[in-house]
Amino acid sequence: xxxxxxxxxxxxxxxxxxxxxxxxxxxxxxxxxxxxxxxxxxxxxxxxxxxxxxxxxxxxxxxxxxxxxxxxxxxxxxxxxxxxxxxxxxxxxxxxxxxxxxxxxxxxxxxxxxxxxxxxxxxxxxxxxxxxxxxxxxxxxxxxxxxxxxxxxxxxxxxxxxxxxxxx
Amino acid sequence: xxxxxxxxxxxxxxxxxxxxxxxxxxxxxxxxxxxxxxxxxxxxxxxxxxxxxxxxxxxxxxxxxxxxxxxxxxxxxxxxxxxxxxxxxxxxxxxxxxxxxxxxxxxxxxxxxxxxxxxxxxxxxxxxxxxxxxxxxxxxxxxxxxxxxxxxxxxxxxxxxxxxxxxxxxxxxxxxxxxxxxxxxxxxxxxxxxxxxxxxxxxxxxxxxxxxxxxxxxxxx
Numbered sequence: 001x002x003x004x005x006x007x008x009x010x011x012x013x014x015x016x017x018x019x020x021x022x023x024x025x026x027x028x029x030x031x032x033x034x035x036x037x038x039x040x041x042x043x044x045x046x047x048x049x050x051x052x053x054x055x056x057x058x059x060x061x062x063x064x065x066x067x068x069x070x071x072x073x074x075x076x077x078x079x080x081x082x083x084x085x086x087x088x089x090x091x092x093x094x095x096x097x098x099x100x101x102x103x104x105x106x107x108x109x110x111x112x113x114x115x116x117x118x119x120x121x122x123x124x125x126x127x128x129x130x131x132x133x134x135x136x137x138x139x140x141x142x143x144x145x146x147x148x149x150x151x152x153x154x155x156x157x158x159x160x161x162x163x164x165x166x167x168x
Numbered sequence: 169x170x171x172x173x174x175x176x177x178x179x180x181x182x183x184x185x186x187x188x189x190x191x192x193x194x195x196x197x198x199x200x201x202x203x204x205x206x207x208x209x210x211x212x213x214x215x216x217x218x219x220x221x222x223x224x225x226x227x228x229x230x231x232x233x234x235x236x237x238x239x240x241x242x243x244x245x246x247x248x249x250x251x252x253x254x255x256x257x258x259x260x261x262x263x264x265x266x267x268x269x270x271x272x273x274x275x276x277x278x279x280x281x282x283x284x285x286x287x288x289x290x291x292x293x294x295x296x297x298x299x300x301x302x303x304x305x306x307x308x309x310x311x312x313x314x315x316x317x318x319x320x321x322x323x324x325x326x327x328x329x330x331x332x333x334x335x336x337x338x339x340x341x342x343x344x345x346x347x348x349x350x351x352x353x354x355x356x357x358x359x360x361x362x363x364x365x366x367x368x369x370x371x372x373x374x375x376x377x378x379x380x381x382x383x384x385x386x387x388x389x
Contacts, residue, residue: 123366124371131350146367149366152366
């Protein structure tokens with residue numbers, strides 16, 4: 001999963017401890033699901049096991065001991081490889097949205113109209129968030145908006161096709 | 169505030185509107201959406217008093233405007249409405265500032281005053297730099313901002329915008345929409361927007377979806 005690469009990327013700037021990584025992850029990937037602490041530490045341990053990160057020091061500032069992680073040379077190489085890799089264009093046919101229409105067929109139009117409204121309502125929220133968002137938030141909102149827009153255009157095409165089928 | 173009841177309008181044998189009804193509240197921003205040929209632009213033109221419907225009613229503050237005679241309708245359009253088209257519709261021989269001043273001059277403001285107000289609006293829309301350029305020499309994004317300034321300069325109660333970002337790329341379109349929405353909200357102006365682009369429609373408070381010349385039930389109000 002890409003979480004380990006995102007953490008490696010965040011370590012590129014300087015060594016960081018788990019809590020810092022979680023905070024930065026949630027900020028940079030605004031709109032994505034916040035990272036659970038458990039997942040941060042599990043991922044760091046895996047990166048350490050694979051030789052991509054190492055504990056640079058342990059700090060104790062009043063609270064419990066905190067391990068500060070640093071990226072290794074092997075980690076840098078692994079990160080560079082990931083950054084250069086093109087994702088296979090996913091067909092998205094497994095989307096629950098498409099699955100409903102595939103199952104319901106001609107009776108899907110009521111669902112599609114409601115789904116269309118839900119999509120547009122979310123697009124309105126994202127557009128409003130962009131008005132005074134940080135650059136990271138605007139980028140995240142753009143990404144979500146354009147994907148929702150692609151869904152919406154498919155919904156509109158599907159509605160037209162279902163209508164043609166019904167009229168025929 | 170602005171209302172349409174059962175509008176019907178045909179061009180030749182093509183029925184553009186087949187009984188469209190809607191209601192827009194004061195200060196609301198609505199987007200009329202729908203596939204090409206669904207009657208969006210015709211509906212906007214009927215609401216803005218540019219086209220008269222064959223039957224049905226258009227009301228502003230509860231008063232019919234589709235039955236006004238031409239001079240009264242022209243005055244209403246000039247004083248209460250601002251319109252932005254897809255390709256700006258500026259007068260190419262005039263400078264950006266002169267284009268914005270034009271509707272003020274029509275409304276019998278003095279030349280000096282009109283040019284001052286125009287300069288102020290160009291500044292608000294961040295296109296002061298091209299005030300003295302002929303509008304034919306402006307970029308697409310600049311044209312739409314100048315067109316927006318022209319539509320807003322008279323302090324209209326309703327701004328009608330027909331695909332205002334249709335000729336722009338997505339970032340250019342976003343800047344024009346932001347300017348339109350922010351100014352309209354600040355002045356409590358009502359906006360009726362026609363678009364086929366969902367990302368533009370997402371700037372509105374509400375969507376009025378058209379299909380085959382009528383408002384899709386359950387979506388409009």
